[in-house]
Amino acid sequence: MYLQIDSNILTIILIVFFSAILIYLLRFGLGYMMKRNRSELQDQPLKTITIASCINNDYMLEREFREGDFIGKIDGLCPKCNSNIVIEKIYVVPLTVKETKEKR
Ligand SMILES: [Zn+2]
Known part of the structure; x- marks a missing residue:
């Protein structure tokens, strides 16, 4: 038991x-x-960059990615020729690498 x-x-x-x-x-x-x-x-903090340029290629803009951005999206008017600015590239960069490369 x-x-x-x-x-x-x-x-x-x-x-x-x-x-x-x-x-x-x-x-x-x-x-x-x-x-x-x-x-x-x-x-490795990441940053998404959007590159947009004028359809006449006389103006280019690099800025931080905003929600709703996509390649081919019209992103405003060119300050030089008043044509459309279209998003060309969207890419991700590590913040640390960018900071060390930014030597002007
Ligand atoms: Zn333009």
């Missing part, structure tokens, strides 16, 4: 122990992955 209760308790303890380890490993793994992703993003 005593022995049976003991072995039952032992089994329960073992099950609880193993599931605790499993949960811990799962949480640790997920946490590690999320932390890694976050730190990678923090290490």
